[in-house]
Amino acid sequence: MRQFGVTDYRDVNRANWDERVPAHVASPSYHVASFEQDPSYLSEVVRFDVPRLGDIAGLRGVHLQCHIGTDTVSLARLGARMSALDFSQPAVEQAQAFADRLGLEIDFHVADVYDAVEVLGASSYDLVYTGIGAIGWLPDIRRWAQTVAGLLKPGGRLFIREGHPMLWALEPGPEYPEVRYSYFETEEATVWDEGGTYVETDVEFTTTVTHEWNHGLAEIITAVQNAGLTFDSLAEHDSAPWNALPGLMTADAVGEWRLTDNPQRLPATYTLQAHKNG
Template identity: 85%
Template sequence: MSDYRDVNRANWDERVPAHVASPGYHVARFEEDPQYLSEVVRFDLPRLGDISGLRGVHLQCHIGTDTVSLARLGARMSGLDFSAPAIEHARSLADRLGLTADFHVADVYDAVDVLGASSYDLVFTGIGAIGWLPSITRWADTVAGLLAPGGRLFIREGHPMLWALDAGPEVPELRFPYFETAEPTVWDEGGTYVETEVEFSHNLTHEWNHGLAEIITAVQGAGLVFDSLAEHDSAPWNALPGLMTEDESGEWRLTTNPNRLPATYTLQAHKPA
């Protein structure tokens, strides 16, 4: 198993049931409350604006909680992920919620071939997605290929500064690459980012960081017009255990002097009409 996609897919496939069952994804809340939205989507509501009636696609959608949240806001959503178990659960969730959304199993770089060129008014990408991809330029070309003229890219991601840090006992250490590298950072770690007692066997992953300038340059190089970049001092998970505190909305930031660290960012761009 040498291809990074095979390595990473095995890791994600195994963790899908634990994520569905975890309190962190709030699957039960979606079923109990017809107005409930994922914390990621709720955080960016002021920047998203009115998306009702838009044809949208969520790339690397995992189990679909952000996808169905966007559908609840009125967008006609598609979701795409390379994990078949994740897509199975995403379809099941949308069906249980009575939402019309189509889901597809495919690698993100194949999205244009699978979904169609110039088909979407909105391409959405959420937290923890692009770090699994070796080329941010190829990703940006994919986004541009999916967008219809006038369509918009909307991404909230972990900040590359955060991904470059390793949580030490008292202060985080700048240990990992900030910029995109030819070779991945290889991890061999058990567990996952949600609460679970499940022990996993597929623990190897291949990951890449992408600097902010690399991302913006790739977006512009793909022919999109860069619109805005907002950096946030918080993330929707405990990214540096022992160093962060959760607020009432589910966002985590450094307990001491949170203005030291950009933890996430929201970037928007559009395809010229």
């Protein structure tokens, strides 16, 4: 069920994410055991974009809104010297313990993403990375882009893979999805009250309200450019690394889900890159 309105969105969202952490760590969907058993294992999200990431060995990178750190660890395994940030204390504690168990030197920080420059340092990073399901928790994409620009060194790169705003505008239905929600950023949040999460788990959650915003592709690109970055590329994909529309999607051999019928109808995710001139 979706409702509309927003008050204290950070506190509301943080409570929801704090409660999700143990279930996500334990869920097979995050493949924590695979990371521990196979030193070369990468998250499905990062593995998908390895051809676009290219060689990141030796780069100083930061992962914004890192959650329990599986993408962060994957970037470190590709050779980047990683830091990461999330507003959830339990998530950061789990992520730090996870990286330590794997023998990786990653520093995780508890902070709101808009405070990242103050916490992590201005012009300090060659790579700012953010992954699936991150920016929809933020009300102002312009402020996010300014934060990214503030973190990057001259010549540094932004790399983001996200759910497509067209996907976020859909309401799943029994036979086909309906375009019901705003494609564009709105002043008011969309407020969800749902008890589940996006991974396989039997846990029943008690903190169920979240506040979210959509951001159109043009809004994102314009925000990045206005923040002083040079837009480099946008790739739209017909797949997502989770079953975004249950009953309507089929998974492939590497865990990407597409519409079962004519998948070319829907851009499900995108990969965007930009750089800071220097």
